[in-house]
Structures are given as structure tokens and as C-alpha cells.
Amino acid sequence: MMLLARSIFVQNKSKDLRLALVIAGVMAFFGLVSPAHGDYDFLGVVNVCVLLVLAGTTYKMLAVPSRAMEYLMLPASTAEKTVVTIAYLNVYYVLMMMVSSFVGFYFGQMLQNLIAIIPFFRDLFGSSRHDFALSAVTFNELGSNLLSLTCGLSVLMFGSLYFRRHAILKTLLVFCGFCFALFILDMAVIAGVGSALDLSIRNVNLPDLPKWVETMIDYMVPCLFTMFFWFMTYLRLRETEA
Amino acid sequence: MIQLKDVTFGYTKIAPVFKDLNLELAGGHIYGLLGKNGVGKTTLMKIIAGLRFANSGTAEVFGEPSYRRSPAMLQDLYFVGEEMYAPALTIQQYVDTFAPFYPNFSREQMDAYLEQFELTSCTQRISAMSHGQKKKVIISFSLATNVKVLLMDEPTNGLDIPSKSMFRKVMAMAADEERLFILSTHQVRDLHSLIDSIILLDGGEILLAEPNEIITDKLLFKVVDSTEGMTNLLYAEDTLRGIYTVSENVNHEECKLDIELLFNAAISNKKKIKELFSNY
Numbered sequence: 341m342m343l344l345a346r347s348i349f350v351q352n353k354s355k356d357l358r359l360a361l362v363i364a365g366v367m368a369f370f371g372l373v374s375p376a377h378g379d380y381d382f383l384g385v386v387n388v389c390v391l392l393v394l395a396g397t398t399y400k401m402l403a404v405p406s407r408a409m410e411y412l413m414l415p416a417s418t419a420e421k422t423v424v425t426i427a428y429l430n431v432y433y434v435l436m437m438m439v440s441s442f443v444g445f446y447f448g449q450m451l452q453n454l455i456a457i458i459p460f461f462r463d464l465f466g467s468s469r470h471d472f473a474l475s476a477v478t479f480n481e482l483g484s485n486l487l488s489l490t491c492g493l494s495v496l497m498f499g500s501l502y503f504r505r506h507a508i509l510k511t512l513l514v515f516c517g518f519c520f521a522l523f524i525l526d527m528a529v530i531a532g533v534g535s536a537l538d539l540s541i542r543n544v545n546l547p548d549l550p551k552w553v554e555t556m557i558d559y560m561v562p563c564l565f566t567m568f569f570w571f572m573t574y575l576r577l578r579e580t581e582a
Numbered sequence: 583m584i585q586l587k588d589v590t591f592g593y594t595k596i597a598p599v600f601k602d603l604n605l606e607l608a609g610g611h612i613y614g615l616l617g618k619n620g621v622g623k624t625t626l627m628k629i630i631a632g633l634r635f636a637n638s639g640t641a642e643v644f645g646e647p648s649y650r651r652s653p654a655m656l657q658d659l660y661f662v663g664e665e666m667y668a669p670a671l672t673i674q675q676y677v678d679t680f681a682p683f684y685p686n687f688s689r690e691q692m693d694a695y696l697e698q699f700e701l702t703s704c705t706q707r708i709s710a711m712s713h714g715q716k717k718k719v720i721i722s723f724s725l726a727t728n729v730k731v732l733l734m735d736e737p738t739n740g741l742d743i744p745s746k747s748m749f750r751k752v753m754a755m756a757a758d759e760e761r762l763f764i765l766s767t768h769q770v771r772d773l774h775s776l777i778d779s780i781i782l783l784d785g786g787e788i789l790l791a792e793p794n795e796i797i798t799d800k801l802l803f804k805v806v807d808s809t810e811g812m813t814n815l816l817y818a819e820d821t822l823r824g825i826y827t828v829s830e831n832v833n834h835e836e837c838k839l840d841i842e843l844l845f846n847a848a849i850s851n852k853k854k855i856k857e858l859f860s861n862y
Contacts, residue, residue, distance in 0.1 A: 350671065350679045351669050351671070405663075413631065413661055415653045415656035581635060582628070
């Protein structure tokens with residue numbers, strides 16, 4: 341498994357380094373132009389979007405026959421290949437994004453402060469010195485919603501394996517279609533129940549669930565959802581041909 | 583080592599590429615896999631490698647179904663495709679990264695093969711190399727893995743004339759009693775001296791799969807001035823040097839196998855060829 345992780349790392353390190361530098365550069369720009377105590381939630385959103393794109397292109401290489409052959413013929417089990425891919429996406433890339441974003445934003449803020457203390461730049465940009473807004477880069481979106489993020493990544497990872505080409509778009513379309521179908525089904529059930537039993541949704545009083553049950557459901561559902569898609573990825577990879 | 587039992591495979595259900603294909607291949611041979619374009623040579627190799635799954639029947643390598651792609655099987659099987667993936671790594675980095683996957687990999691052998699191909703001083707990334715150079719690196723690597731089953735799809739395509747002779751040399755260096763090589767090729771003259779057994783595919787079936795000595799025991803390859811009075815003639819080709827013929831070797835005369843003639847003879851006399859080799 342370590343060999344496999346190493347081989348993926350070695351093959352992608354240049355690309356990953358470029359990505360980290362681009363993210364750091366973008367974040368440095370945001371750090372430079374952002375006010376001292378603004379709302380920085382959008383930075384987390386940028387990270388999440390990049391991670392989703394990475395997840396949606398995880399198995400893009402399988403669309404190229406020579407790369408697909410090389411990957412599938414690598415002496416490692418399908419389970420090992422799946423686990424390593426999951427670890428890369430959910431640990432390596434998440435950490436890489438957080439670190440490069442943090443460093444970039446911090447650098448941008450440093451520059452902003454530098455501008456504030458040098459009279460020439462202060463006159464030029466009209467900026468004023470302030471404390472580092474490091475707390476802004478806590479990436480609330482990434483931290484508190486890590487489970488939701490993992491869930492989203494697992495769906496897109498499976499989508500990239502299933503569709504290979506234009507996977508993100510196709511996965512999102514299928515997801516939207518699925519949600520729409522659920523909505524229609526929901527409406528149909530409500531309408532059916534309503535007409536048969538003369539009930540409307542306003543008349544249905546669901547009992548309040550205990551807090552711990554609600555919390556458990558909140559965590560269990562995304563966990564099960566994620567594991568389902570990881571398992572589907574494993575099954576799909578096992579039957580992938582090149 | 584490799585066993586195909588009643589393998590049927592098709593990209594669509596209407597037109598199967600193979601139907602009830604049976605094949606048994608043993609170690610210690612260099613098989614030449616021959617057939618017309620689109621007959622399924624690459625597909626057959628992919629089925630053996632577990633990259634394609636048979637619709638019915640079984641394909642086994644080392645006694646286990648190839649579709650499972652178990653690490654144990656993959657450690658002893660290497661497939662050099664016609665188009666290869668060349669990562670943005672130097673040869674050294676490539677070896678450092680991928681050699682540990684193959685327990686019998688030999689760095690000394692790799693260096694020796696690279697030396698034969700005059701690539702030892704090459705420091706550029708594999709992805710930046712020419713097609714021929716990439717092929718030489720991958721061929722060297724595949725041979726140095728010391729896998730028991732090595733599949734090569736059109737290995738001499740893209741190699742220049744000196745490299746083709748180097749290829750034959752390194753293949754001869756790597757061959758031994760335990761290893762099984764399958765070389766799919768259209769360039770039969772490039773590999774004529776290497777191949778010791780022929781697998782001939784046509785129309786979704788195997789016309790023949792025999793060692794060279796059995797083929798020459800059954801078929802006589804001869805250059806004659808005239809074919810008049812020749813009995814059991816299967817194929818004749820008029821050239822400036824004379825008429826190249828393939829006929830039944832009823833008197834078991836000694837002769838030299840001409841793969842190109844054999845191919846043409848087999849394609850034009852499928853029934854007779856199958857009859858001749860059905861006893862083997």
C-alpha cells in the first residue's frame with residue numbers, strides 16, 4: 341500500500357506542487373486585498389470547490405487506454421488501490437489545500453502589513469496597518485463540514501470512475517436528476533397519502549426525537565452515504581476494463 | 583501457465599471477436615501471435631492480462647482467473663502495450679518508483695538492457711523521449727522485472743533498424759526455460775529468429791498454435807521454379823527469386839519456416855490447416 345501511495349505521489353508531485361503554488365498565489369492575493377476583519381468564509385468555499393474538482397477528476401486517467409492499463413496492471417489489489425485513492429483525496433489533498441491556502445493568505449496579509457508600515461506604499465495604496473487576521477483562515481467550511489465534504493468527494497470520486505470523461509458535469513446532472521426524482525416521489529407519496537387518508541403535511545405531527553438521536557442521524561447518514569460510495573468505487577474499479 | 587477454456591468475447595453481443603476459444607500455453611516459449619488487423623490479437627492479450635473479461639469461458643494465468651487481477655498474478659505478468667504510458671520521470675526515478683512492485687526485478691539486468699539500447703546516459707524524462715526511446719525503456723523495464731509471463735503488443739513498432747536487432751538480442755538474453763513471452767506482431771520478419779511457436783488467429787478462432795518444429799514437420803516451405811506436378815500444394819507466391827511454396831510435408835523433409843508464407847497459406851486454406859494440425 342505504501343509503495344502504491346509512493347508511486348502516485350512521485351507521478352503527481354510536479355502537478356500537485358503547481359496546484360499548491362497556484363492556490364497559495366490566489367490566497368496571497370486575497371490576503372493582500374482583503375480587509376483586516378472581513379468575512380473570509382469564501383476562502384473555504386474556494387478550497388472546497390477545488391477539492392470537488394480534484395475528486396471529480398480522480399480517475400480521469402482511466403479514459404486514456406495506456407494509462408488505464410498501467411494503473412490496472414500495477415501489482416496491488418483493487419482494495420489497496422481504492423484505499424490509497426481515498427486517502428489521497430481525503431487526507432493528502434485536504435491537507436495540501438489547507439496548508440497552501442494558509443501559507444498563501446498569511447503571506448498576503450504580511451504583504452498588506454508591510455505596505456501599511458512603509459510610508460511610500462501607504463501613500464500609494466492608502467492602506468493602514470492592522471493585526472494579522474489569522475483567525476479568518478480557520479476554514480470553518482473545511483473543519484466543521486469535513487464530513488459533508490468527504491461525502492461530496494466520495495460521490496464525485498465514484499462519478500469520475502463511472503463516467504471518466506466530463507465526469508463532474510455528468511455526476512452533478514445525475515445527482516440533480518436523482519434529487520428531482522426523490523422530490524417528485526415525495527410529492528407523489530404526500531399527494532397519495534393526502535387524498536387517501538385526508539391528511540395533509542401540516543396535520544402530520546412527527547414526534548420530537550431525542551437530541552442524541554438527531555446528532556447520530558446527522559453523523560450517521562453522511563457516514564453511511566460516504567462508505568456506500570467508497571464501496572461502489574471499489575466494486576466499479578474491480579470490474580473496470582481497459 | 584496460461585489456459586483459455588471456451589472463451590467467448592465480443593465488444594458487442596452481435597459480433598463476437600472470439601467464440602469458444604481454447605488455448606494452452608506453457609513456459610519456456612516465445613510465442614508469436616499473428617493475425618490480420620482487427621482479428622483480436624490485442625484483445626486476446628488483454629484477456630490474458632485480465633484487462634478484458636470474457637463474456638463466457640475462463641481465462642486462467644498461473645491457475646487463477648485473470649480477471650481477478652490479483653497482486654500475486656500481476657507481480658509475475660507484464661503487458662507492454664503498443665501505446666505506452668510514459669510518466670514525467672527520468673529512467674532512474676521510474677525504476678525507483680515501479681521496480682519495488684516486482685520482487686524479481688534486477689537493476690543489473692535493467693542497466694544491461696539499457697546499455698544494449700544505448701540509453702544509459704539518457705537523463706531526460708521518459709515523457710519527453712521519442713516514441714522509440716520510450717519503447718526501449720519500457721521493454722528494458724519489462725524484461726528486468728523477470729516476470730514469468732510477458733505480453734508484448736507490436737514491440738518493434740516505432741523501433742529503428744538497429745534497435746530491432748538490439749531488441750532481438752535483449753529478448754534472447756532474457757528468455758529462459760521458465761518464462762513465457764507472447765509477441766503480437768505484423769512485422770514477422772523482425773521477430774522471425776526469436777519466435778519458437780506460432781499462434782495464428784483468424785475469424786474469431788485459433789487456426790493453429792504450435793511450435794515451429796511441428797509446423798515444419800507438417801508443412802514444407804520450398805522455393806521452386808515451377809509448381810507443375812506439385813501435389814498437396816497449399817500456397818504459392820511468385821517472386822523474382824522463384825516461386826515460394828507451402829505444401830504438405832508428406833515425406834517429413836527438413837525445411838525452414840517462413841512465417842509470412844505460413845500466414846498466407848493458413849489464411850487461404852483454413853480448413854486444411856486445421857485438419858493438418860488437429861491431431862496435435
